[in-house]
Amino acid sequence: MFKFVMPEVIFGSGSIKQVGESCVRLGARNVLIVTDQGVIDAGWLKSVEERCQEAGLAFVLFSNISVNPKETEAEMCAKVYRDNECDAFIGVGGGSAIDIAKAAAILVTNGGQVRDYEGVDRITKPLPPLVMVSTTAGSGSEVSQFSVIVDSERHIKMTIVSKSLVPDIAIIDPDVLATKSARLTASTGLDVLTHAIESFVSIAATPLTDVHAKNAIMLSSQFLRPSVASRFNMEAKEKMAMASLHAGLAFSNAILGAAHAMAHTIGGRYLFLHGDINAVLLPHVMEFNALAAPEKFRTIAELMGENVSSLCVSEACEKAVSHVRKLAVDIGAPLTLSEMGFEESAIPVISEIALLDACMITNPRDISADEVAFLLRQAL
Numbered sequence: 001m002f003k004f005v006m007p008e009v010i011f012g013s014g015s016i017k018q019v020g021e022s023c024v025r026l027g028a029r030n031v032l033i034v035t036d037q038g039v040i041d042a043g044w045l046k047s048v049e050e051r052c053q054e055a056g057l058a059f060v061l062f063s064n065i066s067v068n069p070k071e072t073e074a075e076m077c078a079k080v081y082r083d084n085e086c087d088a089f090i091g092v093g094g095g096s097a098i099d100i101a102k103a104a105a106i107l108v109t110n111g112g113q114v115r116d117y118e119g120v121d122r123i124t125k126p127l128p129p130l131v132m133v134s135t136t137a138g139s140g141s142e143v144s145q146f147s148v149i150v151d152s153e154r155h156i157k158m159t160i161v162s163k164s165l166v167p168d169i170a171i172i173d174p175d176v177l178a179t180k181s182a183r184l185t186a187s188t189g190l191d192v193l194t195h196a197i198e199s200f201v202s203i204a205a206t207p208l209t210d211v212h213a214k215n216a217i218m219l220s221s222q223f224l225r226p227s228v229a230s231r232f233n234m235e236a237k238e239k240m241a242m243a244s245l246h247a248g249l250a251f252s253n254a255i256l257g258a259a260h261a262m263a264h265t266i267g268g269r270y271l272f273l274h275g276d277i278n279a280v281l282l283p284h285v286m287e288f289n290a291l292a293a294p295e296k297f298r299t300i301a302e303l304m305g306e307n308v309s310s311l312c313v314s315e316a317c318e319k320a321v322s323h324v325r326k327l328a329v330d331i332g333a334p335l336t337l338s339e340m341g342f343e344e345s346a347i348p349v350i351s352e353i354a355l356l357d358a359c360m361i362t363n364p365r366d367i368s369a370d371e372v373a374f375l376l377r378q379a380l
C-alpha cells in the first residue's frame with residue numbers, strides 16, 4: 001500500500017498570471033503575500049500584485065525572510081496574517097518564502113510554536129488555502145509536504161512533514177528562472193538532482209515516485225549545464241523547472257536520505273546555500289549507499305547517459321558517482337565543505353544531530369553517528 005499526494009499544478013510560460021484567479025477559486029478575498037527581497041528586486045512581486053488587483057483581491061505583504069528561514073520569521077508572518085484578518089497565503093519564492101508561508105499557515109489555525117510540529121504528522125487542524133509560486137528550480141516546496149525552518153535556539157533546521165502542508169495550487173513559470181544568477185541556478189539545480197537521487201533510492205520509494213525521480217535525474221543531468229551557462233536558454237530553463245517539479249513530487253512522497261539529513265543540520269549552524277551543501281555531500285552519500293541499492297545506482301548511471309551495459313554493478317555505481325562529481329565541477333559548485341567555511345571541530349555535534357533528522361529514516365543504508373562523521377570528514 002502507498003499514498004501519493006500532490007497539489008493542482010499550473011506549469012508553463014506565463015503561468016504566474018494565474019495567481020489571482022487561483023486564489024479566487026479557493027474562496028480567498030484578502031491574501032497575505034509571503035516573499036523575499038530577491039523576488040521583489042527581480043520585479044516578480046509587482047507582477048503578482050497586479051494579478052491580485054485584477055482578480056479583485058485585497059492583499060498584504062510579508063517579506064522579512066532570511067535565506068535560511070527562521071522560526072521567529074514564521075511567527076511574525078502569522079501575526080501579520082492574523083492582524084490583517086487574511087484568509088489565504090500566496091508564497092512567492094524559492095524554498096525560503098514558501099516554507100515560511102507554510103509554517104505560518106500551521107500557526108494561524110493550529111496555534112503554538114513551529115517546533116511543536118517538528119517531525120511527521122503533528123498537524124491536526126486544516127490549513128488556510130495555500131497558493132505557491134515557485135521562483136527557483138528548486139526546492140520543490142511548492143508541491144511538497146515539507147517545511148524546513150531554522151530553530152534559532154537549538155541551531156538546527158526542523159523538518160516538518162505533513163500532508164496538510166501540500167499546497168492547494170502550485171504555479172511554476174519557467175520565465176521566472178531567467179532572472180536567476182548562474183551561481184544560484186547551479187546551487188538549486190544540484191538540490192534538484194539530490195532530491196531526485198535520494199528519493200529514488202529511498203526505502204519509501206514507490207512505482208509512482210520512481211517515475212518522477214527518474215525523469216528528474218534524466219532532465220537535470222541533461223539540462224543543468226546549459227541552464228547555468230545562459231540565462232536566455234529558455235528550453236533549458238523549462239526543462240529544469242520540469243526536473244524540479246518531478247523531483248519535488250518524488251521526494252514529497254518518498255522522502256529523502258542522509259545527504260539532506262546532514263544538509264539540514266549543517267544549514268542550522270552555517271549560512272551556506274542548501275544546494276551547495278547537498279552538492280558536496282551527494283557523491284559521498286551515493287558511494288556509501290551503493291551497497292544498499294546497487295541496481296538502482298546502475299539505473300541512475302544509465303539515466304545520466306552513461307553506458308554501463310558491460311560493467312559489473314560496482315563499476316556502474318562508480319560511474320553514477322563520478323558523473324555527479326563531474327557535473328558539480330563543470331557548473332562551478334563547491335566541492336568541499338571546508339572551502340565553504342565548515343569547521344572540522346563541528347563534526348561530532350553535527351553527526352549526532354543529523355541522525356535525528358526525519359530524512360535519515362528513509363536512507364537506504366543503516367547509518368551510525370560514526371559513519372555520518374566519516375562521510376563529513378570525507379567531504380571536508
Ligand SMILES: [Fe+2]
Nearest residue numbers: 139191195274
Ligand atoms: Fe533540498
